[in-house]
Amino acid sequence: xxxxxxxxxxxxxxxxxxxxxxxxxxxxxxxxxxxxxxxxxxxxxxxxxxxxxxxxxxxxxxxxxxxxxxxxxxxxxxxxxxxxxxxxxxxxxxxxxxxxxxxxxxxxxxxxxxxxxxxxxxxxxxxxxxxxxxxxxxxxxxxxxxxxxxxxxxxxxxxxxxxxxxxxxxxxxxxxxxxxxxxxxxxxxxxxxxxxxxxxxxxxxxxxxxxxxxxxxxxxxxxxxxxx
Amino acid sequence: xxxxxxxxxxxxxxxxxxxxxxxxxxxxxxxxxxxxxxxxxxxxxxxxxxxxxxxxxxxxxxxxxxxxxxxxxxxxxxxxxxxxxxxxxxxxxxxxxxxxxxxxxxxxxxxxxxxxxxxxxxxxxxxxxxxxxxxxxxxxxxxxxxxxxxxxxxxxxxxxxxxxxxxxxxxxxxxxxxxxxxxxxxxxxxxxxxxxxxxxxxxxxxxxxxxxxxxxxxxxxxxxxxxx
Numbered sequence: 413x414x415x416x417x418x419x420x421x422x423x424x425x426x427x428x429x430x431x432x433x434x435x436x437x438x439x440x441x442x443x444x445x446x447x448x449x450x451x452x453x454x455x456x457x458x459x460x461x462x463x464x465x466x467x468x469x470x471x472x473x474x475x476x477x478x479x480x481x482x483x484x485x486x487x488x489x490x491x492x493x494x495x496x497x498x499x500x501x502x503x504x505x506x507x508x509x510x511x512x513x514x515x516x517x518x519x520x521x522x523x524x525x526x527x528x529x530x531x532x533x534x535x536x537x538x539x540x541x542x543x544x545x546x547x548x549x550x551x552x553x554x555x556x557x558x559x560x561x562x563x564x565x566x567x568x569x570x571x572x573x574x575x576x577x578x579x580x581x582x583x584x585x586x587x588x589x590x591x592x593x594x595x596x597x598x599x600x601x602x603x604x605x606x607x608x609x610x611x612x613x614x615x616x617x618x619x620x621x622x623x624x625x626x627x628x629x630x631x632x633x634x635x636x637x638x639x640x
Numbered sequence: 641x642x643x644x645x646x647x648x649x650x651x652x653x654x655x656x657x658x659x660x661x662x663x664x665x666x667x668x669x670x671x672x673x674x675x676x677x678x679x680x681x682x683x684x685x686x687x688x689x690x691x692x693x694x695x696x697x698x699x700x701x702x703x704x705x706x707x708x709x710x711x712x713x714x715x716x717x718x719x720x721x722x723x724x725x726x727x728x729x730x731x732x733x734x735x736x737x738x739x740x741x742x743x744x745x746x747x748x749x750x751x752x753x754x755x756x757x758x759x760x761x762x763x764x765x766x767x768x769x770x771x772x773x774x775x776x777x778x779x780x781x782x783x784x785x786x787x788x789x790x791x792x793x794x795x796x797x798x799x800x801x802x803x804x805x806x807x808x809x810x811x812x813x814x815x816x817x818x819x820x821x822x823x824x825x826x827x828x829x830x831x832x833x834x835x836x837x838x839x840x841x842x843x844x845x846x847x848x849x850x851x852x853x854x855x856x857x858x859x860x861x862x863x864x865x866x867x868x
């Protein structure tokens with residue numbers, strides 16, 4: 413390994429440590445109570461060393477967002493293997509649940525922590541609305557396909573609204589569990605299984621049963637039609 | 641008004657101010673970063689004045705929990721008016737959504753903020769498991785009734801699991817909206833309407849359609865049976 417290559421690797425590793433420390437501190441103390449200096453101190457760096465990676469807190473937050481949301485989007489890629497749009501929706505819901513439960517710190521940072529107005533990202537980046545890079549757009553496209561194929565009951569015709577319903581369904585159980593898993597008030601069932609059950613129940617509720625049985629007939633291999 | 645009565649009222653008002661300030665600070669700075677002294681300073685009190693209401697932080701947190709969860713439980717009372725258990729479940733889901741959206745600070749404190757282990761309540765109070773005082777138990781009882789009456793599909797037979805599914809459904813959209821309402825990434829639909837749609841879709845998905853149409857026939861007034 414060349415010295416330049418080793419240095420580049422070390423720089424990337426440092427950057428990852430900074431981002432991890434920042435996520436932890438933001439969650440513990442709130443966005444407005446965490447300075448770059450505090451993040452640097454938490455991992456034994458000087459503030460100037462940290463500034464060489466991120467010019468300010470806003471840049472750091474944007475980078476953290478960028479990386480965490482890209483990780484989520486990649487986690488949903490497994491759903492691409494499924495041709496049927498309803499089954500793709502189910503696979504996406506399940507993959508989203510696994511992401512939330514397997515990365516609770518990322519998940520809390522992304523979807524459970526209110527952004528201070530001053531830290532909110534400004535202009536939307538080019539990824540916004542691109543299903544290959546934007547998890548919301550990826551989900552939205554599957555919902556759009558289900559509606560276009562007449563797979564949902566007619567009252568579920570608003571793509572944006574139904575996308576938010578599906579997102580809420582995937583978020584519901586996982587987010588409760590991340591926060592309240594140690595609460596003795598509730599005898600928790602397996603969060604993954606419960607979250608899957610919620611995703612399934614919503615998909616069942618959205619789907620038009622007649623359309624689904626017609627679809628199941630069409631999807632069967634031809635030889636079953638020849639059976640008596 | 642007697643002096644004693646006025647003093648008692650003032651004391652209650654002070655107590656309410658302390659609890660409101662505590663909720664706000666806990667949400668902003670995290671449980672572990674808030675002392676009783678900090679809460680006192682936020683409302684212009686001395687620490688000893690605050691100690692006369694709450695001996696320590698733990699007592700204050702328990703009281704805040706107690707009051708907020710009682711308010712939630714009372715908000716669900718509207719569902720009592722509904723005899724049919726499936727409709728009661730729906731009314732409860734909707735009332736829960738309204739509570740969350742109308743009291744976002746309470747809601748974040750109750751269901752979106754991880755408890756530091758040291759602050760967790762110890763023994764469960766007598767309200768635990770009592771449907772008249774415990775919102776989870778109230779929901780659980782409606783689910784139990786739906787299952788006992790054969791209103792759900794046979795695969796939804798685990799009372800505890802289905803209760804958590806219904807809770808997740810009511811929590812999903814409202815909690816996303818509380819945190820991300822100002823996020824320009826998403827074109828939000830009406831959170832209340834979207835959350836209601838999620839609750840309805842889950843209930844539809846849980847219900848056994850044959851049982852529901854049989855139930856609808858039974859529920860009709862008798863004279864329709866005499867029609868041709």
